[in-house]
Amino acid sequence: MANDKQNIWIHLADTEAMPLNVERSDEATYREAEKLVNTLWERWMLRFSDNSSSHEVLARVAFQFARLYLETYQENKDVNDYLTEFEHQLDEIVVKI
Numbered sequence: 001m002a003n004d005k006q007n008i009w010i011h012l013a014d015t016e017a018m019p020l021n022v023e024r025s026d027e028a029t030y031r032e033a034e035k036l037v038n039t040l041w042e043r044w045m046l047r048f049s050d051n052s053s054s055h056e057v058l059a060r061v062a063f064q065f066a067r068l069y070l071e072t073y074q075e076n077k078d079v080n081d082y083l084t085e086f087e088h089q090l091d092e093i094v095v096k097i
Contacts, residue, residue: 010034013041013058037061 006024009017012034022030044057052060 012037013061014054015058037065040064 004023004025005021006027008020008022008027008030010020010030011017020030040061041058044052044060045054048057048060
């Protein structure tokens with residue numbers, strides 16, 4: 001494989017399409033992210049149609065994904081901290097044997 005990257009276009013909400021240069025192996029991830037953003041945007045456009053512009057709804061979507069990312073990041077950090085402590089305790093037990 002001489003070129004593992006490819007150009008794709010991502011369409012989010014009603015914004016201009018964005019060109020991206022991505023690893024071929026990552027295209028599905030980008031497409032799924034595009035789908036998730038657009039699905040939530042479409043649902044919220046209906047929900048907030050009376051008092052929000054498309055731009056405001058897209059901002060809400062971005063905020064929601066950022067919040068979910070941070071929650072997941074913290075949960076993963078907590079699990080990693082727990083496993084690190086567990087490994088340390090296990091090492092102490094093994095050394096005593």
